[in-house]
Structures are given as structure tokens and as C-alpha cells.
Amino acid sequence: MSATLREALQPYLDEQRSVVDAEIEHLLPPAGAYPESIHRAMRYAVFAGGKRLRPILCAEAGRLFDGDAPGLLRLASALELIHTYSLIHDDLPALDNDDLRRGKPTCHRVFGEAVAILAGNALLTLAFETLAAPSADPDAEHQRLRIIHEIAQAIGTRGGMLGGEVVDLESTAQAADSTTLDYIHAAKTGSFIRAAVRCGAMVANAAEADLTRLTQYGEKVGLAFQIADDLLDVLGSKEMLGKAVRKDGAQRKATYPGLHGVEASQRIAAGLIDEACEVLALYGSRAERLREIARFLIARTS
Amino acid sequence: MSATLREALQPYLDEQRSVVDAEIEHLLPPAGAYPESIHRAMRYAVFAGGKRLRPILCAEAGRLFDGDAPGLLRLASALELIHTYSLIHDDLPALDNDDLRRGKPTCHRVFGEAVAILAGNALLTLAFETLAAPSADPDAEHQRLRIIHEIAQAIGTRGGMLGGEVVDLESTAQAADSTTLDYIHAAKTGSFIRAAVRCGAMVANAAEADLTRLTQYGEKVGLAFQIADDLLDVLGSKEMLGKAVRKDGAQRKATYPGLHGVEASQRIAAGLIDEACEVLALYGSRAERLREIARFLIARTS
Numbered sequence: 001m002s003a004t005l006r007e008a009l010q011p012y013l014d015e016q017r018s019v020v021d022a023e024i025e026h027l028l029p030p031a032g033a034y035p036e037s038i039h040r041a042m043r044y045a046v047f048a049g050g051k052r053l054r055p056i057l058c059a060e061a062g063r064l065f066d067g068d069a070p071g072l073l074r075l076a077s078a079l080e081l082i083h084t085y086s087l088i089h090d091d092l093p094a095l096d097n098d099d100l101r102r103g104k105p106t107c108h109r110v111f112g113e114a115v116a117i118l119a120g121n122a123l124l125t126l127a128f129e130t131l132a133a134p135s136a137d138p139d140a141e142h143q144r145l146r147i148i149h150e151i152a153q154a155i156g157t158r159g160g161m162l163g164g165e166v167v168d169l170e171s172t173a174q175a176a177d178s179t180t181l182d183y184i185h186a187a188k189t190g191s192f193i194r195a196a197v198r199c200g201a202m203v204a205n206a207a208e209a210d211l212t213r214l215t216q217y218g219e220k221v222g223l224a225f226q227i228a229d230d231l232l233d234v235l236g237s238k239e240m241l242g243k244a245v246r247k248d249g250a251q252r253k254a255t256y257p258g259l260h261g262v263e264a265s266q267r268i269a270a271g272l273i274d275e276a277c278e279v280l281a282l283y284g285s286r287a288e289r290l291r292e293i294a295r296f297l298i299a300r301t302s
Numbered sequence: 303m304s305a306t307l308r309e310a311l312q313p314y315l316d317e318q319r320s321v322v323d324a325e326i327e328h329l330l331p332p333a334g335a336y337p338e339s340i341h342r343a344m345r346y347a348v349f350a351g352g353k354r355l356r357p358i359l360c361a362e363a364g365r366l367f368d369g370d371a372p373g374l375l376r377l378a379s380a381l382e383l384i385h386t387y388s389l390i391h392d393d394l395p396a397l398d399n400d401d402l403r404r405g406k407p408t409c410h411r412v413f414g415e416a417v418a419i420l421a422g423n424a425l426l427t428l429a430f431e432t433l434a435a436p437s438a439d440p441d442a443e444h445q446r447l448r449i450i451h452e453i454a455q456a457i458g459t460r461g462g463m464l465g466g467e468v469v470d471l472e473s474t475a476q477a478a479d480s481t482t483l484d485y486i487h488a489a490k491t492g493s494f495i496r497a498a499v500r501c502g503a504m505v506a507n508a509a510e511a512d513l514t515r516l517t518q519y520g521e522k523v524g525l526a527f528q529i530a531d532d533l534l535d536v537l538g539s540k541e542m543l544g545k546a547v548r549k550d551g552a553q554r555k556a557t558y559p560g561l562h563g564v565e566a567s568q569r570i571a572a573g574l575i576d577e578a579c580e581v582l583a584l585y586g587s588r589a590e591r592l593r594e595i596a597r598f599l600i601a602r603t604s
Contacts, residue, residue, distance in 0.1 A: 033460060034465070035472070146436075148450065
């Protein structure tokens with residue numbers, strides 16, 4: 001099933017990525033803008049590849065309620081700036097020390113550590129600038145503040161991305177237990193994916209009950225995605241993934257296959273995706289894209 | 303005059319710093335909150351000293367129009383989180399490589415580079431979370447978005463703090479001309495100080511004409527402050543400043559005394575402070591604190 005699913009969904013994902021990339025192109029300062037090095041580094045990192053998963057999830061969550069919600073595409077694209085900031089910093093020598101990302105030299109390998117650190121900061125800052133930018137819709141200001149607040153929490157230290165990164169970093173040298181691993185995955189990856197779908201729905205004026213369902217979808221998909229990432233490090237090849245593999249084991253990183261084994265991890269991921277799809281049952285065929293994306297995320301791991 | 307002025311203003315500055323620090327204490331996660339290392343690093347860096355200049359300027363600018371403006375103290379304190387983020391990252395080995403800040407070991411010397419990078423990111427993120435936090439004043443939502451946008455621009459790459467840092471970094475190895483130096487100072491230091499006073503005034507519902515005056519005050523004070531900083535690197539001692547001195551010359555950094563000489567730099571700084579005070583003439587004695595702070599900033603350099 002997985003190869004077929006991936007082929008069937010690819011044209012849709014490619015088209016979505018083009019739409020998001022066109023908006024990002026508009027958000028980023030031109031490559032020639034002064035000072036050039038940081039703008040080139042920002043663009044290099046953002047356009048070095050990537051599926052645009054978070055923007056696509058955000059936009060699809062919004063489309064479930066209002067396909068033409070003003071600001072939906074801008075919000076979705078700002079999320080990718082934040083995602084890229086986290087990747088640039090994660091790859092730094094002081095953190096994961098990666099030379100390769102999506103098949104290309106990492107940002108600090110091309111522009112040096114100093115510019116890479118600042119380019120990461122700049123993408124995070126530009127994301128907030130974008131989210132707070134003047135808009136033609138004064139009615140939406142309450143919602144926009146709420147979205148900024150939710151995103152900042154999702155990437156912060158208390159159960160958010162930075163919290164997960166710190167615990168991940170510190171659990172590298174010693175074997176982590178399953179509670180720690182679940183914290184890392186929920187905080188480092190899950191919280192931002194949850195915020196992506198929730199904020200997409202908020203822009204489209206979804207009701208609280210809808211947000212609750214999308215919260216569940218986001219949490220389940222986020223965890224499954226991270227388990228899939230762990231699995232691909234074991235099952236994938238450098239050619240397939242465009243980055244070094246078998247790093248988790250070599251660094252004694254806490255992972256799902258490491259703690260639970262490959263088969264149990266595959267079962268858990270598949271179960272989470274089933275549950276995530278089930279949560280959206282109420283929306284019928286309107287939510288089919290969100291279900292397809294969920295299944296797509298674990299397609300290479302079984 | 304300068305020694306007397308400093309003594310006269312010190313009790314006021316100490317009291318203001320206490321008020322700001324109490325609010326920051328409230329904004330930061332407790333030191334024992336999980337994951338502890340990043341929260342300890344954030345607190346270490348924020349509470350390692352510092353004059354709280356930006357919060358005090360912000361709060362005084364607000365008091366000029368409405369001393370009880372809700373959210374003024376919170377905004378002022380959030381600015382210090384951003385300032386501390388910039389210091390942590392500036393001190394990193396890949397950037398200025400400083401071991402000492404305000405007389406204490408720098409954040410990365412105590413917590414390691416990885417945690418220092420993430421702690422800087424966390425302070426920036428927490429600042430935006432704070433600025434967007436739910437408030438009891440729905441009328442102020444338009445203003446709060448405007449403030450978030452203005453601050454993000456002031457610390458961004460196009461004429462903002464990050465832009466200034468990049469050009470500063472890249473001008474280290476070669477002699478910079480006066481245009482480049484003015485860009486560095488205006489972008490790296492000036493833009494954020496300008497935003498601090500403007501946003502304080504915005505929270506207090508200042509009119510556009512008032513904002514224009516405070517913009518001028520902020521720009522002049524910001525540049526004078528940076529010239530004073532350059533001068534102190536030449537004139538001060540490690541004991542006086544709590545950090546390494548004569549670093550600018552050793553690193554061939556672009557500075558005012560390096561380009562214009564010490565005496566001309568002192569004259570330029572004093573002239574800027576006179577002009578900044580002049581801009582506030584309209585407000586009479588109500589603006590006296592802002593004038594005193596301006597004079598205080600260059601008090602050790604003449």
C-alpha cells in the first residue's frame with residue numbers, strides 16, 4: 001500500500017509545496033539585500049529542500065473550515081521559517097554536528113557557524129514579524145495574538161520544541177527511559193505539529209470542539225512522525241534520506257526502535273495514524289487530505 | 303558633573319532595576335522547572351547583572367504619557383529577555399568568544415555551548431510569548447500586534463540588531479569606513495533602543511507626533527550609547543566594566559574612537575545627548591528622567 005499511496009499523493013504534495021514556496025519567497029528578504037551573507041544563508045537553508053509538512057498540515061487544517069481564510073497561507077509559510085531555524089541550530093557543531101541535511105551541506109558548513117547561528121535567529125524573528133504584520137482584517141487581531149502566543153509556547157522550553165531539544169541533548173550520553181523519550185518526542189516534534197494544525201484551524205475560525213479534535217490529530221500525527229523518523233534512521237539509507245543514518249545508535253540517542261524494537265515501533269506508529277484518522281471521522285470526505293497526509297508520513301517505515 | 307550625576311541618579315536606577323527584575327522573575331520559568339538546565343541558564347544570564355537600560359527607557363517613555371498603562375512593565379521586562387538573548391549569542395565562541403560578561407563567566411562557559419545557544423533562543427521565544435500573552439485589555443490588541451511587529455523588525459536583519467551583528471562580524475577583519483560603522487551602530491544597538499522607547503510610548507497611547515519625537519530621542523541616545531561603549535573599551539578598565547577591554551583594537555573592530563579619535567568621539571556623543579534632550583523640550587519637567595538617563599549614559603566617557 002505504501003508505495004502506491006506515496007505515488008498517489010505526490011502530485012498534490014508537490015503542488016502544495018510550490019504554493020508555500022512562492023509565499024516564502026515573498027516573505028524572505030531578497031538574496032541581494034544588505035547584509036547579503038545572512039540573507040543568502042536564510043534562503044539557502046529554507047530552500048535546501050524539505051517537504052513543507054508543517055505548512056501543508058496547517059493549510060489543510062484551515063481548509064477544513066474556510067479554504068479562503070485570509071492569512072492562512074502566510075501563517076503556514078511562517079511556520080516553515082521556524083522549522084528551518086530549528087534545523088539550522090540543531091545541525092550546529094555544538095548540537096548534533098551534522099554536515100549534511102537533505103543531501104546538501106548544512107548551513108554552517110557553507111556560511112560558517114556565526115552566520116548560521118544568526119541566520120537561525122533571523123528566521124525565528126522574521127516568523128514573528130510575519131505573524132504580527134499589519135493586515136487588512138482588524139477583526140482577526142485577537143486571533144492573531146492567540147496564534148503568536150500558541151506558537152511561541154509550542155516552540156518554547158516548557159513542553160515545547162526547545163524543551164525537547166534540551167532533554168534530547170542531555171539524554172544522548174545515557175540510555176533514556178520511555179517517559180523521557182515520550183517527553184522528547186512530544187515536546188521536540190509533537191508540540192509544533194499540534195500548533196500547526198490548531199493555528200491553521202484558528203485562522204479559519206474553527207470552533208473549540210473542532211480545535212480539540214485537531215489537537216488530538218496533531219498529537220497523534222506528531223508522535224507517529226517522530227517514530228517514523230527514528231525508524232528511518234535504522235531502516236533507511238543515506239541516499240534515500242539525504243543525511244547521515246545510523247546516527248541515533250552511534251550517539252546512543254533515545255529512540256523508539258531502540259527502546260521498543262522495530263516491529264513494535266511500526267505497530268505503534270500505524271496505530272497512532274489510524275487513531276488520528278478516526279478523530280476526523282466527523283468531517284467525512286472533507287478531511288480526506290489530512291488522513292492521506294497522516295498515512296503518507298509513515299509510508300516508508302513499514 | 304558626571305560623577306555627581308551618576309550618584310544622583312543611582313538610587314532611581316536601582317529602584318527601577320528592582321521593579322523590572324521582580325517582573326522578569328515572574329516571567330521566567332522557575333529554576334527547578336523541567337528541563338532544569340535551560341531554565342537555570344536563562345536565569346543565570348538574565349540575572350548576571352546589567353543596568354536594565356532598555357526596560358527603564360521603555361517604562362519612562364510610557365510614563366511620559368500614561369504612568370499606569372497596563373502592560374507597560376511587562377513589555378519593558380520582555381525587552382530585557384531579548385537583550386539577554388543577544389548577549390548570550392554574541393558571547394559564543396563562534397561570535398565574539400567572550401569568557402566574561404558583567405564580571406561573571408559567560409553563559410556558554412558555565413552551561414556549555416549547546417545549552418547557551420538554546421537558552422538564547424528560549425529567551426527570544428519567551429519574549430514573544432510574553433508580548434502576545436492573553437491580557438485583560440481587548441482594546442489594546444491592535445497596539446500589541448503593532449508592538450510585536452515593531453520589535454521583531456528592530457531585532458531583524460534589515461537595519462535591525464541581527465543585521466548590525468552580521469556587518470559587525472564581517473567588518474572585524476578589515477577596517478570599516480564611517481558609513482559601515484554608522485550602519486553597525488544604528489542597526490545593532492540603535493534600532494532596539496529606538497523600539498524600546500517607541501513601544502513604551504505606544505502602550506501608553508502616545509500620538510504619532512509624540513512617537514516621532516521619541517524616535518529621534520531613541521536614535522540619538524542609541525548612537526551616543528554605542529559611542530560611549532566604544533570609548534569605554536579604550537578608556538575603561540576590566541575592573542570597572544566587568545569584561546575584557548581593548549578587545550576592539552585587538553580584533554581590529556570598527557569603532558568611533560578608532561575612526562574619529564577619542565576627543566572627537568566624546569564631542570559627538572555629548573552633542574547627540576544634547577540634541578536628544580532638546581527633542582523632549584516640549585514635555586518640560588515631565589521628561590526630566592529621560593534627559594537624566596541620556597546624560598547618565600555618557601557620564602563615564604568624558
